[in-house]
Amino acid sequence: MANLLYDSLFGKHAGSAAPFLHLPDGSTITYDAFLRMAARMANAMTDMGLEPGDRVAAQVEKSPEALALYAACVQAGLIFLPLNTAYTVDELSYFIENSGAKLVVCDGAKQGDIAPMAEPLNAQVATLNADGSGSLMERANAASDRFETVSRGPDDLAAFLYTSGTTGRSKGAMLTQNNLLSNTEVLVDHWRFTGDDVLLHALPIFHTHGLFVATNIILAVGGAMIFLPKFDQDAVIDWLPRATTMMGVPTFYTRLLDDARFTGDLVAHMRLFISGSAPLLAETHVQFEERTGHRILERYGMTETNMNTSNPYDGERRAGTVGFPLPGVELKVTDPDTGKTLPQGEIGQIEVRGPNVFKGYWQMPEKTAAELREDGFFITGDLGRIDADGYVHIVGRNKDLIISGGYNIYPKEIELLLDEQPGVLESAVIGVPHPDFGETVLGVIVPEKGATPDLDGIMEAAQHSLARFKHPRKLVVMEALPRNTMGKVQKNVLRDEFKEMFTPA
Numbered sequence: 001m002a003n004l005l006y007d008s009l010f011g012k013h014a015g016s017a018a019p020f021l022h023l024p025d026g027s028t029i030t031y032d033a034f035l036r037m038a039a040r041m042a043n044a045m046t047d048m049g050l051e052p053g054d055r056v057a058a059q060v061e062k063s064p065e066a067l068a069l070y071a072a073c074v075q076a077g078l079i080f081l082p083l084n085t086a087y088t089v090d091e092l093s094y095f096i097e098n099s100g101a102k103l104v105v106c107d108g109a110k111q112g113d114i115a116p117m118a119e120p121l122n123a124q125v126a127t128l129n130a131d132g133s134g135s136l137m138e139r140a141n142a143a144s145d146r147f148e149t150v151s152r153g154p155d156d157l158a159a160f161l162y163t164s165g166t167t168g169r170s171k172g173a174m175l176t177q178n179n180l181l182s183n184t185e186v187l188v189d190h191w192r193f194t195g196d197d198v199l200l201h202a203l204p205i206f207h208t209h210g211l212f213v214a215t216n217i218i219l220a221v222g223g224a225m226i227f228l229p230k231f232d233q234d235a236v237i238d239w240l241p242r243a244t245t246m247m248g249v250p251t252f253y254t255r256l257l258d259d260a261r262f263t264g265d266l267v268a269h270m271r272l273f274i275s276g277s278a279p280l281l282a283e284t285h286v287q288f289e290e291r292t293g294h295r296i297l298e299r300y301g302m303t304e305t306n307m308n309t310s311n312p313y314d315g316e317r318r319a320g321t322v323g324f325p326l327p328g329v330e331l332k333v334t335d336p337d338t339g340k341t342l343p344q345g346e347i348g349q350i351e352v353r354g355p356n357v358f359k360g361y362w363q364m365p366e367k368t369a370a371e372l373r374e375d376g377f378f379i380t381g382d383l384g385r386i387d388a389d390g391y392v393h394i395v396g397r398n399k400d401l402i403i404s405g406g407y408n409i410y411p412k413e414i415e416l417l418l419d420e421q422p423g424v425l426e427s428a429v430i431g432v433p434h435p436d437f438g439e440t441v442l443g444v445i446v447p448e449k450g451a452t453p454d455l456d457g458i459m460e461a462a463q464h465s466l467a468r469f470k471h472p473r474k475l476v477v478m479e480a481l482p483r484n485t486m487g488k489v490q491k492n493v494l495r496d497e498f499k500e501m502f503t504p505a
Ligand code: MCA
Pocket: 202, 203, 204, 207, 208, 209, 210, 230, 231, 249, 251, 252, 276, 277, 278, 300, 301, 302, 303, 306, 404, 405, 406, 407, 437, 468, 469, 470
């Protein structure tokens, strides 16, 4: 048996001197060098006792080595579990415990905090620093650059990506080799990627967007990536002239439009700009076209499904829509109460089915059953409609979720923390419009009778246990939360009341 994901993305480039990664210092890593690095890492992890099916949790800065760790896991049949570098040790311990990871790869600076937490969970710890040094690399450098690829079938798991839940507990989405590969193949075709493409890559590589959409596509076609550690405006503007394509969250595009150096001339040569992970305002789409002549191609996906819909490459890229279901993906709009398909044009919940849809949440059969129907349709939690021309519009969410700069934040997790603070009776966390991040987090607090909660102290508590991007940008105090007759907090009323907090009209 082969290892289809490895063979299709990585193995076929063995011995290739073609450039794979262009780095900010001007150096280039070829496919061959990258694959040798990955093989060394696969040997290092196997030598540490890891076996096919074991989980490898990685909280590491973006670097060529961090990407090689992904390749190494695929080659060795290990399940890759990338984690946001912003997560605190508190947050991390849940992922390690829940996934049963056998190895945690982290930055050397965090080892002191992570090792005591990982040890009782029977997870080994190895380090990988942003500059490519660390104990994992020491082992890898001493290992062979040849590794016999482990056989894997299309339904074998390739990755776990944790996505937060409405109850505040994260769920490990189990993605198979075929989930990833089938989507990559469709996207390559749909967006016309070839080996001549050079993708400007400024996204993080711990999420679907930067890892499975951007990277897998380039690997599949043997193209190159300008691999920037993060979205740094100056670096992006410097490198754009050498790119043919870019993928980004809407914040990338609004930031570029705010920069006078970002002109039509700078990007006249570009083939394609793609946006996703959060709604791109129609206004941004229009401004972008006015400035550059390019129409951003917006698509829609999820951690559990990879990409579901896309605007067309050749046809009209319609602002404010996410285009059509991708080939092989079935999409329907249903009544949230009955699950029945609604007449065309009506707003309902979006459900999708296809080879891209994940296998369920790791060790959470009830949560899986609640979202993944027996007939294979996944209930996305997004609300949308299909217009007369077949374009899908996302009009809202049936799930309590905030998307800030492309990062998902589940209010429940923050509310649980706020509710525990001294003097707090209850809280509600909402997303409000923000000019840079699209939405940002606002915490509404109701004090206990006669109490005056210490707002600075509450912010400090948040800093200790929650990743920075989840911190409320502001806390406001209210006497009571608005509730409907059933006693449910009316977040829409709060969102309306505070909608101009960060974007005054
Ligand atoms: C950074 N900060 C944030 C965010 N990012 N706060 C809220 N939301 C964020 N997204 C914090 C920083 O820690 C910093 O805190 C302060 O905000 C300002 O940081 P700044 O330097 O302005 O931010 P940045 O480092 O430039 O990052 C902004 C960013 C980044 C470039 C938009 O967040 C980013 O790369 N986002 C992409 C996320 C992504 O790839 N999502 C895909 C998910 P302080 O001031 O205290 O230092 S995959 C997905 O959703 C599905 C599958 C899909 O369809 O793709």
